[in-house]
Amino acid sequence: MSDAHQVRLAQGATLERQGRIPEAVVLYQSVVAERPELGDVWYDLGRLLRRMRRLDDALAAYDQALAQGARDPQEIHLNRAVIFAEDLNRPDAAETELKTALALSPAYAPARLNLGNLYEDAGRRDEARQAYEAVLAAEPSHGTALARLAGVQATATPDDPLIGRLRSALAATPEGLEQADLGFALGRILDAAGDYDAAFHAYAAANQASAALARAKGVVYDPAKAEALVDRLIAATPAPVAALEDDDPAAAPIFICGMFRSGSTLVERILGGHSGVRAGGELDLLPTLAANVFNPFPEALGVFDDASRRKIRDVYLNAVRERVPGVGVVTDKRPDNILYIGLAKTLFPKARIIHTVRNPIDNALSVFFLHLSYDMAYALDLEHAAHWTAQERRLAAHWKSVWPDDVHEVDYDDLVARGEPAVRDLVQACGLAWEPSVMDFHQRQGPVRTASVWQVREPLYARASGRWKNYAPHLDDLRAALNRYGLARYGLDG
Incomplete structure (x- = not known):
């Protein structure tokens, strides 16, 4: 890649950080027009086109990224699945993309989690459970998968093993998004088990953890601004x-x-x-x-x-x-x-x-x-x-x-x-x-x-x-x- 191309790509990355997405797209397009074999640039172009809601163009850019041998093809298939599921209401196409990603990388947890979520959307509870359990089989400490597994639990009893697993995972998880996910999941399963006092305390702790993350991002509910x-x-x-x-x-x-x-x-x-x-x-x-x-x-x-x-x-x-x-x-x-x-x-x-x-x-x-x-x-x-x-x-x-x-x-x-x-x-x-x-x-x-x-x-x-x-x-x-x-x-x- 020439120095001129590298300069344009660096400018494009700066524009993206500044939120000037259309200008960044123009720069990336100029690079792939001259160097179409740069699969990773096609990938970045696909990301930005999706942010502009140019969905067909984004899918086409991802296709080019795959054809030109971009890194991490499983991630490209995941991104295509997100467009199909969230933007185009085509869950069957999304499922195909996710299964392709898993064929390339069977241990790729993001694709397995998204597949589970797709099954939840479709009401396929057992398949969703299997997807989350597959992640946990490979990564027993995967907090998000454990929280999702609790989310598809239809009923619970006070001695449900999942309650103990969630509490153990919470104790071992540092502050952050995963801790909040686990806390909300624990509240939900305790509610289902009828232990309402414990459920409320779990929900309150989960909201405190989530609020700390929000504050770190500068997000605070301001009643005066709402009014x-x-x-x-x-x-x-x-x-x-x-x-x-x-x-x-x-x-x-x-x-x-x-x-x-x-x-x-x-x-x-x-x-x-x-x-x-x-x-x-x-x-x-x-x-x-x-x-x-x-x-x-x-x-x-x-x-x-x-x-x-x-x-x-x-x-x-x-x-x-x-x-x-x-x-x-x-x-x-x-x-x-x-x-x-x-x-x-x-x-x-x-x-x-x-x-x-x-x-x-x-x-x-x-x-x-x-x-x-x-x-x-x-x-x-x-x-x-x-x-x-x-x-x-x-x-x-x-x-x-x-x-x-x-x-x-x-x-x-x-x-x-x-x-x-x-x-x-x-x-x-x-x-x-x-x-x-x-x-x-x-x-x-x-x-x-x-x-x-x-x-x-x-x-x-x-x-x-x-x-x-x-x-x-x-x-x-x-x-x-x-x-x-x-x-x-x-x-x-x-």
Whole structure:
């Protein structure tokens, strides 16, 4: 490789560190145009193209990396699998890539873990368990594999051997991400075994470990900033707009939002059984557009003309067609879609909005019991979870006031208690005709890529409602916070 090529690659690496990805891509492309045999450069190009959401180009770059003998081909197949699974909703192709990676390197734990996760998404519990056990057979101290193994445990008893294994692993694991994973897994299996006091203490310790990692990354939930964000979103709400002349009402998505763990996956799973609906899953299109097109967001929403709206709308629709092929209205389900309803209604004036809610004390516990992304830093502290719940509901009430006919609230506790009548209300709110098949959601095949992967494979049940009662002795501070934020009217003493 010439000095000039090395200089360009060094410049590209610097640009990547600075977040200037398109410029880095141009430099890498210039190098492989002149030296196509540089497989490792093709690999770096593939990574960056994926970050730009140029998925087909990323896959093609990875193909070239393999053809040109790049290092660690098993890692390239893993990266291709991630694109297929997470971006293109093609789990079969992802499975093929992961198995190819394991054929090249049978001890490659990341591929085995991803394969287990893929099996979990598909509801293939036994195969997921086998994948995690295979990692542990090769590396008995692999904490992530042990935590995942506990996660696919359907039931537990107080003397379950996994409890002892998790405690031993925790004692031997230094502070870090793996310790947090193990702590949340221990809490989960203790909860399943009915040892609620021990479970709560395990969850609390896991959240403390996770919070320490978040602080080290500069991530801390700031209630004042959360309130300011909601204030900005409300103040910058664009006036309702008319549909564009070439708008197809049938193309307007159904946007599903709400607190994480408030029933949004269940709602999408139900709607996905309708012949006129395609379940899109957790699409990242609205936040990506907000970050890359509207500067500053949300204030820039009010200055876009019809030509700009049309162009951005088509970008969204083209991305949906790439990821969710077929005919029918697409559901775009992300809890944080609540932040982007103004954008959604600007692009799609006919869009329906489904906002999911749940008893806030159960909801707060549910997020506290999961190892979530640091984007949801409120989940690390029960009082912060109560605060964000209040802000999220304040924002939802605002959207409802602006678009009263298009925003429909689904209460998870009411949904599981009433069953079909509540589902009929949901279907009608989406402008759909009733089809009995929507009630068969628990029997439906297809991946579920959220923490509700196992729950939505069961019929409607109410046992998650009132779960907080198992933990009542530990919830005085949460009760006080809910009262402080005006959320104490939800039957917490029932």
